[in-house]
Amino acid sequence: GESVGLHLPTLSVQEGDNSIINCAYSNSASDYFIWYKQESGKGPQFIIDIRSNMDKRQGQRVTVLLNKTVKHLSLQIAATQPGDSAVYFCAENQYNAGNMLTFGGGTRLMVKP
């Protein structure tokens, strides 16, 4: 598959447990952050985003936390389900300095039934 050769950190959780996926970003000037989910053979799918003027944002079963002091982003998934198994990427953007997204390396989430 397309992840061959890319050694991804893996998080293995039991179905029903909560998952926390972490990401460190590099550019202190970044002002917009996104989490994407990528399933095998598909493109990155938007999950949730957060602007730098916020430190927490909640969606359906997902919460993103932003700590600008240490340049850290996390994605929390509540009551993890088998369908959540995928590779998760964080991405950062400095919106007014160009729209290019800078991606992290990704974390593979495996949900055990």
Add this chain to the structure above:
Amino acid sequence: EAGVTQFPSHSVIEKGQTVTLRCDPISGHDNLYWYRRVMGKEIKFLLHFVKESKQDESGMPNNRFLAERTGGTYSTLKVQPAELEDSGVYFCASSQLETQYFGPGTRLLVL
């Protein structure tokens, strides 16, 4: 509403040949982006169109890569001549504001 579509889904070519990838963005999205992930590396930005204009092509690796977006609708990315290191997955994304929506990608293998 249809999402971002890409064609072909897979392409296997020999070194030195030419390949053209196509991306159809979400209707009404002025912004169109190309990214790629080569083996063992992270997803990297290639370039950004606003309508038919190249806004940022700082990620294009070399002059073997040519992207066009005539008429500001679909875009093509041509690799000529292809080299072994061009193998990877090429993603297209589109946006109206800051949220970028990705297509399924084209998996390119250069032999």
